Amino acid sequence: MRGFKRSWQFHLMILPSLLFLIVFAYLPMAGIVMAFQDFKLLGGGIFGSPWIGLENFRTMFEREDSLQVIWNTFFIAALKIIFNLLAPFTFAILLNEVRKAFLSRTIQTLVYLPHFLSWVILGGILLNILSTDGGLVNRALGAIGIDPIFFLGEGNWFRFTVIASEVWKEFGYGTIVFLAALANINPSLYEAAEVDGASRWKQTLHITIPSLIPMAVVVGTLSLGNILNAGFDQIFNLYNPLVYEKGDIIDTFVYRTAIMEGKFGFATAVGLFKSIVSMALIVISYRIAYKVANYRVF
Amino acid sequence: MYHKTVPYRIFNLFNTAFLLLLGLLCVLPLIHVLAVSFSAKSAADANLVNLWPVDFTTVAYEKTINNPVFLSSLWVAVKRTVIGTVLTLGLACLAAYPMSKESTVFKGRNVYAWVFVFTMIFSGGLVPFYVVIQKLGLMNNFWVLILPAAVNVWLTILLLNFFRGVPKELEEAALIDGAGHFRTLISIYLPVSLPALATLGLFSMVFHWNSWFDGLLYLHNKADYPLATFLQTVIVQKDMSSMSINPKEMELLSQKTVNAAQIFLGALPVLVIYPFLQKFFVKGLVLGSVKE
Numbered sequence: 001m002r003g004f005k006r007s008w009q010f011h012l013m014i015l016p017s018l019l020f021l022i023v024f025a026y027l028p029m030a031g032i033v034m035a036f037q038d039f040k041l042l043g044g045g046i047f048g049s050p051w052i053g054l055e056n057f058r059t060m061f062e063r064e065d066s067l068q069v070i071w072n073t074f075f076i077a078a079l080k081i082i083f084n085l086l087a088p089f090t091f092a093i094l095l096n097e098v099r100k101a102f103l104s105r106t107i108q109t110l111v112y113l114p115h116f117l118s119w120v121i122l123g124g125i126l127l128n129i130l131s132t133d134g135g136l137v138n139r140a141l142g143a144i145g146i147d148p149i150f151f152l153g154e155g156n157w158f159r160f161t162v163i164a165s166e167v168w169k170e171f172g173y174g175t176i177v178f179l180a181a182l183a184n185i186n187p188s189l190y191e192a193a194e195v196d197g198a199s200r201w202k203q204t205l206h207i208t209i210p211s212l213i214p215m216a217v218v219v220g221t222l223s224l225g226n227i228l229n230a231g232f233d234q235i236f237n238l239y240n241p242l243v244y245e246k247g248d249i250i251d252t253f254v255y256r257t258a259i260m261e262g263k264f265g266f267a268t269a270v271g272l273f274k275s276i277v278s279m280a281l282i283v284i285s286y287r288i289a290y291k292v293a294n295y296r297v298f
Numbered sequence: 299m300y301h302k303t304v305p306y307r308i309f310n311l312f313n314t315a316f317l318l319l320l321g322l323l324c325v326l327p328l329i330h331v332l333a334v335s336f337s338a339k340s341a342a343d344a345n346l347v348n349l350w351p352v353d354f355t356t357v358a359y360e361k362t363i364n365n366p367v368f369l370s371s372l373w374v375a376v377k378r379t380v381i382g383t384v385l386t387l388g389l390a391c392l393a394a395y396p397m398s399k400e401s402t403v404f405k406g407r408n409v410y411a412w413v414f415v416f417t418m419i420f421s422g423g424l425v426p427f428y429v430v431i432q433k434l435g436l437m438n439n440f441w442v443l444i445l446p447a448a449v450n451v452w453l454t455i456l457l458l459n460f461f462r463g464v465p466k467e468l469e470e471a472a473l474i475d476g477a478g479h480f481r482t483l484i485s486i487y488l489p490v491s492l493p494a495l496a497t498l499g500l501f502s503m504v505f506h507w508n509s510w511f512d513g514l515l516y517l518h519n520k521a522d523y524p525l526a527t528f529l530q531t532v533i534v535q536k537d538m539s540s541m542s543i544n545p546k547e548m549e550l551l552s553q554k555t556v557n558a559a560q561i562f563l564g565a566l567p568v569l570v571i572y573p574f575l576q577k578f579f580v581k582g583l584v585l586g587s588v589k590e
Contacts, residue, residue, distance in 0.1 A: 009479040010396035017393040018413070020449040022431070025417040031426025041429070045402050091320075110321030112576060116568050118508035120526050123560045124533035125327045128334075130552070134345030136330055162385075172324060200300040200309075224429075233511070237534045251424070258425045259515070271423025279420045279461045297415065297455060 006139065010109065022196070035272045039265035049265070066253065066270060073249040073274075076162060076230040081223045083167045088174030089216055093208055096182050097200075106181075111172025125239030126165060127152065134199050152238055156248030161237065163297035166231060174219070181215040221289045225282035228274045250274045330564065335487055335558035342554040358555035362563060370521050371528035379444040379506040380525055385444060386502045387495060390454045394443035395483045397454075398461035411458075414451050431516055442516040443509070443524060450505075453498045460494040461487060465509070504575070529564045533557050 035056055037049040060066045091111075098104045114122065129136040130151040138148040150173060151161045185207065192202045232251035239247045258267035289295040301305050332341050338353035346352050350396070362368055376421075401407045427446075434444040461531050464487055472482045486493070511529030523531070 007404060010399070011406065013392040013479070013483075014410055015394050016409070017389045017449045020445070021414065021417055021451075023429075023434070024446045024449075025421070028422030028426040028430050029420065031422050031560070034406060034426060034429070041432075042500055044516055046429075091317075094313055094317060097310060097318060099310075100314075103314060105316070107317050107321040109573075110575060111324050112495070113328075113569075113572060114324050114574060116504055116508075116575065117565055118526060120508070120510050121561055122327075122535065122564045124529065124557065125331055127534065128557070129330060134328075136348065144535065146413070168324070169307055178543075194300070200306055213324050213546075232320070237512075237530065264425050264429070266422060268425040271425060275423055282419050285502045 011202055017209070022089070032128035032272050032275075035269040036267050037265050040262060041113055041262070041267070052265070055274060056266045057273070059266060060270055064161070066246075068245065069248050069250055069253040069270075070228075070273075072159075072246060073228050073230045073251075076159060076247075077227050079163050080101060080166050081220075081226060084174055085165065085216060085223070087167050087222050089212065090176045091171060092178035092182060093204065093212070097209070102220075103133070108175075111175065113172070114169040115173035117169075119205060119231075119233035119237045123234070126161070126238060129266075130161065133151065134254060152240065153242045155243050158239070158243040158247040162231070165238075166234060177219060179217055181212055183209045185226055212259065218289050218293045218295050221285045224285040225278055227281055228278055324325050328562075331558045332410060334530040335555055335562050339555060342558075358559040359563075361556055362559045365526065366526075368560065371523045371525045374440070374522065375445075375507060375525035378509075380502050382444050382447065382506040383499055385448050386450050386453065386527055387499055389449055390457050390498065391483065391495075393449075393486065394454050394457035394461055395479070397489060398458045401534060414454060418451050428515065438518055438522065439514055439516075440522065443506075443512055446512070447505075447509070450502065453502060455490070457494065458500060460491060464490055466543070493578065496574075500571055500575045500578065503571065525564055529560055533561060 027272060031046065033046060036051060037046070037054050038055075039046075039049045051222075054164070093103060096106065130138070132138055132148045132150055132153070137151070141147075141149065142211060146192070148176075149157060152159050188208050190203060193207060196204070196208045228250060230249040230257075234257070235247060236252055237247055239252065251274075254267045254271045254274075257270070286297070325473070330347075333349050333351050334347050335358050336351035336354055336356065337347045338355050341347055341352035359568070393410075396404055397407055397411050397414070431437060431442060431446070436445070468486050468490070469482055472486050474483055499544070508526055510526035510530045513522075513524050514530060517523060517527070520531070531542070
């Protein structure tokens, strides 16, 4: 009975957070009914706007621009996921060879930093250094005889810039989990390999890399949920109408169609499409991560 | 011993040099911006500045610090960071404590945990959220920067996992002495969790300091913008109306150097707390765990 009497305190402790979640997470979820309406913010609202069934979704799969946007999102996000896995994996193995603690720590301090700066700051910097009008990068390219590149004004270069700058910002931070996994490798494995006369390259190939694979599987699987997250903050701060065709993504498209054009129902439908695909992938990927590596969130 | 072989030593030399170069590449853009911000207008406009100031001057900083719009946005940013972080940590402590109990001790635990986690998996999307904010009358209200993000589920779960590691004996002793759960949380759990709370607090501060989209979306008065939103409109959207510089001065002053100064000042607080952050975050980072 003691335990029962006290459990009201547990409920009371959770109550404030629960109220916030109901208002700011679950109430908006109820708002997805707008995806099935010809929603008008003024003079209609959720209860007054006419129902149009799946019309908004049909429009999404018929309009060329929305199909292009879905493809852009998938393309950019997939490449980001691949390189955000490969770059930290490789970097961690190379960093593991630096035995001087001071050097290793200095390198880590430098590469983790960009993760903590916002895309407003980094976007401002990139707009500046990638400018064709004497930006630092184009001046450096000019010095070795390469014509200025329109990094943020030409579609394919824009995609390249978005993916490269994302990897530049995040690869250091992504290294942390791999460094932790490297620290957990049993040293006796290396000692045994030494005795057998294995070179460092052979040791890397047969001990280090296999030991990192489980972590790579977990990181890779869990990032599947981001397959339609191409990075709103980054693209919104870097793009311009010149690169909409190759660089516009679901999140920026939803923002423009809803806030700028006022097509609330249609934008909600596109957003809902993204939410549902993401949720399905997150659920699947966590199941895989649990089965393969016994990974649990809590 | 591979360490002593000549090929490995050569590899190691190149490897270390390569990694240091990559490390420098991560901070080079920031150094360039710093150099531009301390350079004279003429040098910046002629693209003469690389990684060291040309004709050193602090005029861009004087201009920025004397700009009332910059100052008011700085104040909004400080307010939202402090209030937001305190509220987020308080709510996270309260919610993480009961959810860290086994479901035999607290029956509703699993249900609550899923109610929290589901919000990470699925969301209504931008548009319904925007409509809810509008219906609640939070448009053009300072609290729109605080309340919607008050519960951070990710931080709550990190804290929950940390609370689970607190020895059960401590808690049992307190409960036998007649302390309630609120008392146990405050006088047993919080003191032993200070390093974890510091980490989460720093994460929350960086999150609030860097947030810009909520300000852009829900505030329409430029005087209400937090610093990140102000910087977004000035640097990315190149909106000059909030610069409070008359056209005559405009000619004397390079927008490049002022922008660079503003970018640097916007990043400065993050750079200042970064060493503390780095000390802690490696431990706090791992969300969830791989059970052996």
